Amino acid sequence: MFKNKRNRYLLIFIVAIIVIILMIFSLIPTSIVNKGSSPISFIVRPIENLINTISVNSKNYFSAIELNKQLTEENKNLTEQNVDLRLQVKENEAAAIEYEKLKNVYNISNKYDYLNFIGARILQKPLGKDLNLYRIDRGLDAGINLSEKSGFPVIDADANVFGRIYNSDALTAKVLPVTSEGFSVSCFISENRGQAFIFKGDVELKQQGLCKIEDVPAESIVNIGDEIYTSGLGGVFPYGLLLGEVVEISPLNSQGTQTILVEPAIDFKTIENVFVLTNDLLPDNLEDPDDESRFREDSSAANENEKIDETVQETATEILSEESEEKEQDVDTDTDASEVNESYGN
Structure with a gap:
């Protein structure tokens, strides 16, 4: 094998x-x-x-x-x-x-060139249904001082009303949103610009994210979808800021008026940045490098300064034009002009 x-x-x-x-x-x-x-x-x-x-x-x-x-x-x-x-x-x-x-x-x-826009970030949103305040990262250091003013409007980048400043400390401030029962502002309906109403939050409606306008006369023209704007009355909110849109109109009550339910224009779920409106000059101690882009100087104050400078120059020119040929009078006239400049500068 x-x-x-x-x-x-x-x-x-x-x-x-x-x-x-x-x-x-x-x-x-x-x-x-x-x-x-x-x-x-x-x-x-x-x-x-x-x-x-x-x-x-x-x-x-x-x-x-x-x-x-x-x-x-x-x-x-x-x-x-x-x-x-x-x-x-x-x-x-x-x-x-x-x-x-x-x-x-x-x-x-x-x-709104007469206003300052103070940019702020939302640090904290309400933790519960009863705690209805938002905290932002700007306070007294940015000029938000409630001791000098009854309130500061707070809006988003689209000029939708977010609320108003409730209180402030050195570095932060609390914002009362439009849905809070403590919020109210004078407003008008897009189809009734000649009539002013009170837009306000409600303790029950805020759970639904809604606000209301009460005591609307029966003859007022109101439709679902009409927009609600600030009227400018009251001196806090400027004219023409969007508050929301009409979503429901109640039947007439015994007094012949009706209540309008409004859905705020602001989106509370997604908003991260807001702007506080103030017509006061911003403080000089803002050292945040983002301040230059987030804040703007009050243009009305700048215009006033320019007018004062022009007045000083015109006055000095008039005084200098009256100087005589004598040397002593020239010296006296120059002295008067410098004194006028100093007085205007002060």
Whole structure:
């Protein structure tokens, strides 16, 4: 048995040697192996084709593996680039939103050029249904001093009324929102600009995020969807700030009046930044590097300063024009002009 096994191995070896020799001869174009009529070619050609097929398939297999690695790496790079591009798109969208907000604030500041806009961030929202105050990061240091004024309006970047300042300390202030039962302001309805009403919060309606206007006469034109604006009466809120939109009109009561329910224009869930309105000069001790972009100087005060400077210059010019040819009178006249300048400067 062992001998037969050895003979089989020997036979396989001899056949392999013969095949190799024939394949070598097949490389020679003029050899007998390459002649189509040669009987040897009928034996060698299938073997050669098989080997070529195996060789080609092997090359294709390893090429496919290498190509798969390259494609995997490229896919990984493209995925990372896609993530980066998506992040850039999100950043650009956020920047566009901020730009629109700043543009709105700029337009509002031009409309109410007699006011200062104190930018603030909301630090804390109400923790419970009964605690209805918001805390912002601006206080006495930014000029929000309730001891000198009954209240400061608080709005968002779209000039929607958020509320008013409730109290303030050195670095922060609390804001009473429009939905609070302690909030009220004079207003008008878009279809009744000649009539003033009282827009106010309500202890029950604030759970629904609504406000109300009471005692609206039956002859007043009011429709669902009408907008409510501040009337400017009372001296705290300027004219034309948006308060909200009419969402419900109650039937007439026994006195012949009706109550209007209003949904505030402000979005309390998403709001993060607000603006406090004041017509007082901002304090000089604002050292926050963002103050230059977040606050603007009172243009009316600047105009007054320019008028005073022009008056001083005109007065000094008139005095100097009356000086005489004598040297002593020239000196006296110059002294008078300097005294006038000092008096106006003081």
